[in-house]
Amino acid sequence: MVSNKKIIIAAVLLAALLSAIFAYYKHNQPAPTQLADITFPFVFGRFQIPQDNPLTLESIKLGRRLFYDPRLSSNNKVSCATCHKQHLAFTDGLSRSVGVSGKPLKFNAMSLSNLLWGPQHFFWNGRSPSLEDQALQPIQHMDEMGQDLNELIDELEQDETYQVLFKQAYGSINSIAIANALANFQRTLISSNSKYDQYLRGEVLLTPLEELGRKLFTAHPDTKASLRGGNCIDCHSQFLTSGFSTFYDGFSNNGLNSDDDLPAGLFSVTGKEEHRGLFKTPTLRNIAVTGPYMHDGRFETLAEVLQHYNGGIKRSKTLSPLIAEADNSPKAQQDHISLNLTPDEEKAIIAFLHTLTDESFLTNKQFSNPFNEDNEHE
Numbered sequence: 001m002v003s004n005k006k007i008i009i010a011a012v013l014l015a016a017l018l019s020a021i022f023a024y025y026k027h028n029q030p031a032p033t034q035l036a037d038i039t040f041p042f043v044f045g046r047f048q049i050p051q052d053n054p055l056t057l058e059s060i061k062l063g064r065r066l067f068y069d070p071r072l073s074s075n076n077k078v079s080c081a082t083c084h085k086q087h088l089a090f091t092d093g094l095s096r097s098v099g100v101s102g103k104p105l106k107f108n109a110m111s112l113s114n115l116l117w118g119p120q121h122f123f124w125n126g127r128s129p130s131l132e133d134q135a136l137q138p139i140q141h142m143d144e145m146g147q148d149l150n151e152l153i154d155e156l157e158q159d160e161t162y163q164v165l166f167k168q169a170y171g172s173i174n175s176i177a178i179a180n181a182l183a184n185f186q187r188t189l190i191s192s193n194s195k196y197d198q199y200l201r202g203e204v205l206l207t208p209l210e211e212l213g214r215k216l217f218t219a220h221p222d223t224k225a226s227l228r229g230g231n232c233i234d235c236h237s238q239f240l241t242s243g244f245s246t247f248y249d250g251f252s253n254n255g256l257n258s259d260d261d262l263p264a265g266l267f268s269v270t271g272k273e274e275h276r277g278l279f280k281t282p283t284l285r286n287i288a289v290t291g292p293y294m295h296d297g298r299f300e301t302l303a304e305v306l307q308h309y310n311g312g313i314k315r316s317k318t319l320s321p322l323i324a325e326a327d328n329s330p331k332a333q334q335d336h337i338s339l340n341l342t343p344d345e346e347k348a349i350i351a352f353l354h355t356l357t358d359e360s361f362l363t364n365k366q367f368s369n370p371f372n373e374d375n376e377h378e
């Protein structure tokens with residue numbers, strides 16, 4: 001017979017052993033990560049962060065370094081920032097971007113801001129469903145960065161700084177961690193302090209020309225009510241001036257091509273004929289610094305863009321009815337689609353578009369190249 005006393009002693013010893021094992025494992029887990037302290041402008045609406053990739057300070061720090069690191073490319077010369085430069089609101093100033101192959105890509109580099117909101121379908125044709133998914137694509141694309149992921153992981157494993165940063169953020173170096181970190185850094189690229197934002201918060205007034213432009217931008221013309229409008233808000237919606245976030249509502253055909261040369265656009269993703277020629281409605285934030293414009297960079301200036309909307313629209317079977325209908329002239333529209341805005345009204349809309357420039361976003365140190373900081377400290 002085992003006495004009660006012995007059972008109690010055994011139980012106490014067992015409990016002590018278990019708590020020692022527990023303490024040991026707790027000690028050896030990666031340091032607890034800290035959630036980033038970011039103010040999300042509530043007027044931008046709801047957003048979702050994937051549950052398996054919390055927005056921690058460690059992941060953002062790692063993502064920022066990766067974003068600016070040319071070692072992510074096969075020739076160690078092209079980083080994400082080669083085509084996404086902060087002072088150009090993360091575009092590159094080219095009609096069509098050029099990566100490791102030197103061959104111009106099919107598309108114009110997209111501005112990166114407020115990516116938490118707006119359509120969670122990335123790229124001009126919406127083929128990527130998340131920032132995590134998107135991040136690995138340019139790295140592996142032959143013409144963009146042309147990098148083999150396993151080689152990249154080997155390279156990063158040689159680097160002591162990355163060993164520490166990856167350990168703190170995700171435990172180890174792997175392609176999911178690379179994608180997650182890049183996605184999280186990009187989620188912090190929030191632009192909410194343009195003159196227009198300040199105006200909306202009641203902090204500044206617009207000039208009369210900007211104010212006229214704002215009215216035109218936000219109105220759908222109605223000749224019966226003598227309401228003049230540029231129709232822009234119909235697609236470049238709300239504070240974000242991008243498309244709606246639900247389904248593919250943020251995609252439109254804005255009349256760049258006729259049926260003869262209608263590019264695939266969203267059709268290449270959904271296979272639906274009615275999606276042929278539809279592209280993502282991009283945000284117009286910082287638009288004054290992100291030229292050339294449109295998915296193929298065909299317009300150099302905002303004046304050319306306005307000329308397009310005000311008389312250059314090409315008819316095709318998927319042209320947005322919002323564009324086909326919009327007319328400030330009471331005469332019934334025949335073949336030629338035009339908003340019939342006056343030259344002064346075009347200028348006013350351009351003046352309004354300039355109020356969307358957010359200098360603090362273009363110069364925010366937290367979004368800048370961290371390797372420059374390293375050099376400053378040396």
Ligand code: HEC
Binds near residue numbers: 079097109131136139
């Ligand atoms: C060689 C130039 C180039 C490089 C390098 C590059 N990009 Fe891009 N980026 C583009 C172009 C061009 C597009 C539009 C491509 C398309 O629609 O097919 C784009 C689109 C994007 C988008 C989609 C934005 C939206 O609103 O849908 C994101 C996000 C992005 N890039 C992030 C990155 C990241 C992260 C890296 C580095 C891992 C990177 N890019 C590297 C040129 C580049």
Ligand code: HEC
Binds near residue numbers: 320
């Ligand atoms: C029917 C929807 C729709 C309307 C109305 C509309 N746009 Fe657009 N806009 C788009 C789409 C879609 C694109 C991208 C098209 C592409 O590149 O294929 C775009 C692109 C642009 C671009 C280029 C953005 C870039 O990053 O290259 C500018 C600037 C622009 N629009 C301004 C305006 C202005 C100003 C108005 C009002 C006069 C307007 N838009 C009305 C849907 C619309």
